[in-house]
Ligand SMILES: Cc1cc2nc3c(=O)[nH]c(=O)nc-3n(C[C@H](O)[C@H](O)[C@H](O)COP(=O)(O)OP(=O)(O)OC[C@H]3O[C@@H](n4cnc5c(N)ncnc54)[C@H](O)[C@@H]3O)c2cc1C
């Protein structure tokens with residue numbers, strides 16, 4: 093039997109959750125169907141929380157991509173252009189999507205980000221068809237919806253509303269970095285972070301209690317779309333709002349070049365195929381899957397897949413994400429016994445995320461947890477130095493020596509890279525299915541030839557910071573690029589010559605097909621994308637509500 | 640069919656009624672927990688934490704019933720070590736023997752260390768044991784909300 097709905101949303105992540113919230117606020121009776129390929133993993137479960145605490149394994153790990161195949165074992169997906177951009181760990185395919193494992197860093201883009209091409213003239217890049225001012229009111233609403241704790245006096249970038257919750261103060265660990273930044277005249281700020289705080293109004297969301305196990309928050313204090321969707325289903329009084337799990341959408345259906353009629357999906361458990369008819373179709377399947385789904389949706393009017401214009405086939409192209417670069421240096425001693433007391437950073441700097449740096453690849457700087465020089469535990473926030481020391485059998489005196497001895501301090505930088513049509517994602521052959529039952533992905537990502545040079549420049553810019561801190565042996569600990577912030581593969585533009593969707597996120601040449609994902613960003617900037625995605629989602633909600 | 644037993648949410652097939660920890664084993668595990676505090680802490684482990692330990696053990700067993708056997712094994716390993724070396728040295732051997740960190744554990748002593756004692760260390764720290772080493776908050780510790788003037792961790796202003 094065919095299902096008929098007003099709005100079909102494909103995917104159940106932050107994009108889907110915030111959009112359906114906005115639509116249902118206006119009309120609680122609206123019929124909305126969300127099709128989610130993944131399944132529900134229990135959240136706020138104390139057993140699972142304690143298991144994560146002791147083992148560091150989070151219960152939704154199976155919803156992530158496996159590593160690429162290698163000599164060490166079977167894997168999935170195909171790194172077509174070398175092994176550069178990792179999918180594994182970069183998204184979660186489950187009820188609620190990738191905010192299950194996000195950090196909650198909640199930055200807005202800066203005004204100059206919306207004019208990348210104008211400011212840099214870099215070939216292959218474009219300007220956004222909207223400006224910062226167009227999005228500013230929605231940024232405020234997105235921060236309210238997500239529940240961001242931040243410093244409302246911080247006007248970089250400019251803001252007209254307050255954060256819903258106050259900022260988390262700088263930790264004692266931040267002190268050395270702050271002093272160094274001040275001496276060098278570099279700007280810094282509080283981290284705007286998606287953690288609920290104490291509120292005067294009734295809220296179903298518990299405040300953050302600083303337990304520091306955020307990849308599996310026992311209280312639901314960090315925004316996770318799945319928790320919000322659950323609450324909508326439970327308490328929302330939305331009689332025509334439905335979410336199907338294990339529903340893998342195979343293709344979007346079209347009755348003409350301009351009209352989407354719905355989608356065909358199959359039940360991952362029974363493999364039965366079903367058709368849904370909808371007035372409006374929203375693809376909110378995350379950047380990569382959204383592009384792949386559109387490529388798969390071949391119709392007589394869209395022979396290369398819906399959204400792919402004859403002359404350029406842009407769907408899936410222009411893949412970017414953020415290279416994460418870890419910088420470390422060693423302090424000779426640690427008399428204050430500095431150690432991670434929080435699981436999320438409180439100090440950030442957007443000094444080099446600036447218009448001046450834009451042509452070279454602007455970057456965000458964040459101070460991460462420090463760790464004892466004795467243990468090689470760079471990026472593992474889950475296990476503290478103390479835990480490691482006790483578990484490996486050091487006695488009290490030895491631990492005293494470790495906790496006051498040499499300390500590795502680290503900064504992470506997230507660098508903007510520029511779109512190129514030669515970097516893309518696409519579907520593997522239809523019968524190549526990943527461990528979750530979804531078609532696998534070809535990933536072609538080759539960094540710019542100048543990227544290594546850019547890393548050297550960044551090292552030169554950060555060197556004085558570590559010097560001022562009195563840290564030695566300044567080094568690049570690692571750099572990698574993963575799909576966490578994969579974007580631009582269905583990018584928004586003024587024209588179908590350079591983009592896939594228009595300024596309302598509507599696929600060019602269609603009347604009722606929208607793509608709501610980071611893929612629709614025109615460029616990525618240097619910051620984490622989800623607040624911008626949510627702002628776009630609420631804006632799309634208003635657009636659809638006004639129809 | 641909702642009422643059918645086979646629809647019950649489950650992490651494993653064991654019946655919860657069959658996998659309860661006995662009072663004697665729990666007492667031994669509580670003693671192990673107290674000894675962790677004695678060996679590493681500077682303040683004594685308070686009785687109030689008994690419930691936390693019991694909840695933790697039951698949660699581990701609920702996830703994987705083999706923990707029932709690991710707790711029993713730990714109790715037996717500790718008894719043997721104490722018989723051989725006396726209480727202080729027995730526990731010290733369990734806590735510090737570097738030869739039993741093989742992954743996965745291959746002896747019963749290594750299992751007692753890794754599946755029980757080392758997990759209890761995480762619990763011990765998350766219940767406040769870290770405070771003896773200078774911090775005000777730590778991973779797993781429910782420090783409290785971000786209230787102005789009452790920040791639950793060390794800040795630059797304190
Ligand atoms: C480790 C990590 C840390 C991150 N930290 C931050 C951060 O600190 N700040 C920030 O701003 N961003 C962060 N991100 C990015 C953030 O998670 C994403 O921007 C956000 O989750 C995207 O939301 P979405 O709704 O577009 O997609 P998703 O949340 O990925 O949801 C898409 C959903 O669609 C489903 N789907 C896909 N294909 C189909 C199909 N064919 N049929 C049906 N369903 C389908 C998927 O299963 C998935 O559940 C992080 C990401 C990762 C991986």
Ligand code: SF4
Pocket residue numbers: 287299300301302303304305306307308309310311312313314435
């Ligand atoms: S620190 Fe806050 S968000 Fe993180 S797990 Fe604890 S309560 Fe949840």
